[in-house]
Amino acid sequence: MARRIVVTSGKGGVGKTTITANLGVELAKSGERVCLIDADIGLKNLDVLLGLEDRINYTIMDVINDMVEPMDALIRHPGVKNLFFLPASQIATKDMVSHKDIERIIERIEEHFDFILIDCPAGIEKGFKNATLPAKEALIVTNPELPAITDADRVIGLLESQGMPDTNIKVIINRIKFHLMKNGNMLTKKDIENALSIDVIGILPDSDEMIIAANKGVPIVLNDSSKITKVFNNIVRRIQGELVPVEADIDIFEKSGFMGFLKTLFSKS
Ligand SMILES: Nc1ncnc2c1ncn2[C@@H]1O[C@H](COP(=O)(O)OP(=O)(O)O)[C@@H](O)[C@H]1O
Ligand SMILES: [Mg+2]
Numbered sequence: 001m002a003r004r005i006v007v008t009s010g011k012g013g014v015g016k017t018t019i020t021a022n023l024g025v026e027l028a029k030s031g032e033r034v035c036l037i038d039a040d041i042g043l044k045n046l047d048v049l050l051g052l053e054d055r056i057n058y059t060i061m062d063v064i065n066d067m068v069e070p071m072d073a074l075i076r077h078p079g080v081k082n083l084f085f086l087p088a089s090q091i092a093t094k095d096m097v098s099h100k101d102i103e104r105i106i107e108r109i110e111e112h113f114d115f116i117l118i119d120c121p122a123g124i125e126k127g128f129k130n131a132t133l134p135a136k137e138a139l140i141v142t143n144p145e146l147p148a149i150t151d152a153d154r155v156i157g158l159l160e161s162q163g164m165p166d167t168n169i170k171v172i173i174n175r176i177k178f179h180l181m182k183n184g185n186m187l188t189k190k191d192i193e194n195a196l197s198i199d200v201i202g203i204l205p206d207s208d209e210m211i212i213a214a215n216k217g218v219p220i221v222l223n224d225s226s227k228i229t230k231v232f233n234n235i236v237r238r239i240q241g242e243l244v245p246v247e248a249d250i251d252i253f254e255k256s257g258f259m260g261f262l263k264t265l266f267s268k269s
Helices: 016-029 046-050 060-064 099-112 126-132 146-161 178-182 189-196 208-216 227-239 247-254 257-268
Strands: 003-008 034-038 083-086 115-119 137-142 169-176 200-205
Touching: 003 016, 003 126, 016 034, 016 046, 016 083, 016 115, 016 137, 016 169, 016 227, 034 046, 034 099, 046 083, 060 099, 099 115, 099 126, 115 126, 126 146, 137 146, 137 189, 146 169, 146 189, 169 189, 178 247, 189 200, 200 227, 200 247, 227 247
Parallel strands: 003 115, 003 137, 034 083, 034 115, 137 169, 169 200
Antiparallel strands: none
């Protein structure tokens, strides 16, 4: 059966949808069969980030209303083998859907997939339950700032109260700013792990590349030479059980270039 992973956060705008899209593509690139579910019903933007908004024939509401078989509603990504997508509906609201509806959809498709990633809406109301209750694992996205971490902590508590073991919960830190990190003005991985008591599974920088890719509707991981792609690849390997130190995500950026060269030189002497 598929691993069911929800990408959630508490605070909105921290990068859940961006990370769901890129992680989905990178997992599929590594050979996994992946289905992405947009559970942000009423808003929807995973389709846009994937560049699939013009291909939508059916939405999750059509499946719930028995207008179409779930497998027939999925959009196959034209450029990424093994990547499928179930769009949210913009005309429906979160209250028109229950977690059981989503659970039933997953039960009917999961034999075809290795991974089902669910993109969670912001907040901790019904939409949160709809997206998280059908999942067995969670990736919590947070920015390295206190308000986001406080909300992440709250969400971790909710997931645990819903019966998810904390070993199934991992944190992705998004939008690290290296210049602040160097001055000691940014919360570190250790600070965040101490605050949340949950392991960090990936660290992504604040990057203009991400914004440009989002505006083009082309997931950044489709560019194999991007450093961001290397980070997503590390995260994928960790999800697959490989031991890749999380510090490697920062090294991708910090050990390159002339300053990095000097740093390596000095650290060896
Ligand atoms: N690492 C990053 N660097 C720069 N911008 C980012 C990064 N991650 C996300 N963003 C931007 O932040 C905004 C919110 O991201 P989004 O994925 O929609 O968040 P959420 O789904 O949590 O609301 C988007 O404009 C996105 O392009
Ligand atoms: Mg989102």
